[in-house]
Amino acid sequence: MKKILLVGVLFPLFSYAQWNVNLFGGFSNYIGDLQSKTYTTQQSNGSFGAGLQYDLNGHISLLSNLTYGRISAADGYSPKADLRARNLNFESVIDEWNLLAEYNFFDLQEHRLTPYVFAGLAVFHFNPYAYDTTGKKVYLRQLSTEGEGLAQYPGRKPYALTQLSIPFGGGIKFRISDRVVLAYEIGFRKTFTDYLDDVSSTYVDRAILLAARGPEAVEMAYRGNELKGGAGYPPAGTVRGNPKAKDWYYMSGLRVTIALNSSNGMSGMSMHRHHKGVIDCPKKVY
Structure with missing residues (x-):
């Protein structure tokens, strides 16, 4: 009896489950001793990534992505005279692998548009550098x-150059077709180091x-x-930096999600909608 109940609970999940490919492109930046703004495009750099997404149902998905970004900042851009006088600067490549859980507020099989949030765990590598006077x-x-x-x-x-971070953020998705979804998202990464920029204390x-x-x-x-x-x-x-405030980095941009075909040649999205007796685009757009 317990086995029957378990199958009854899990069957809706796996009957809907769908694999997707994610492609991301946007910009990356950081928050730290050389860039104190919570979110800004000033001194931002490009970032891109790719990964897989597994939809458990119309609201919950599991994701894993590899992401590349670059962060940089310079005291010369600071509005504070004492920081400009310090004249430090740095750059670093950020290579990240993450595992995320994502929640859509609306099912994209019934709505064309939905806000969403995500959170998870990531491993990232960094190595700050700068250029000398030559x-x-x-x-x-x-x-x-x-x-x-x-x-x-x-x-x-x-400090270790490979560390853990906690990614979280959100965005908004727009379903273009049965198999393609376009999203704009902002993802922050809480780190446990104050040395993304090689500046921390005294x-x-x-x-x-x-x-x-x-x-x-x-x-x-x-x-x-x-x-x-x-x-x-x-x-x-x-004083050279503020050791009480750990550094953050973040990535923001566009994400394209492409559904992969199931074993019978029909995408999970299409299967779900055909089971509901719907074969054209949903009428709800919000």
Whole structure:
């Protein structure tokens, strides 16, 4: 009897279940010590991705995507004079793999348009870098710009370049045809690091950094002296960043979802609608 009940519960899910391909294109940005705005297109970069989506029913889907993005920011764009005087900048590629659950407020078999939300878990890789005064690309983690890994600063451990984040967001979908859905979405990623931009806490002693990592580390840790009239390297302990606020990154753009054919050659969308006796576009558009 229990088995019959279980089949009765699960059958509607698997009879509807449909595989889809997702394609994403848009822009990426971050929130941190060099970019404090919650959401902005200033200093944004391109991002794109692809993945698979499994529709359990008309409202709930499971997704897995591989996403590429790039984040960057520079103090020179800041409205605050003290940050412009610091003159730091960075760039980083973000490679992400995620697992998401998504909820559509309206069934797209009955409505042409629906808002939706999603959340899940992601693994991402980053590696911040900047260009020195000669134009040479310099990866920042290896320089220990805030004393990470130095014996004189035992509380500052080197940060991992591959970490977890919590993606969540939402958007709005528009069904173009039985097999194609177009969406615009915004997805934020809560991270557990303050080093997406290689900036977190305070300046370390210049002499210690110079002896341990060389002149390039000192040059990239503070760049105010590159400006006309800029000050020299700050005293040890001077605030460089805010360690209480972890960094975030986000991606926003268009997503195209394409339904794959089922084993009998008919998409899950079409099958569902034919079972309901409907073969043309739904009348509801909201």
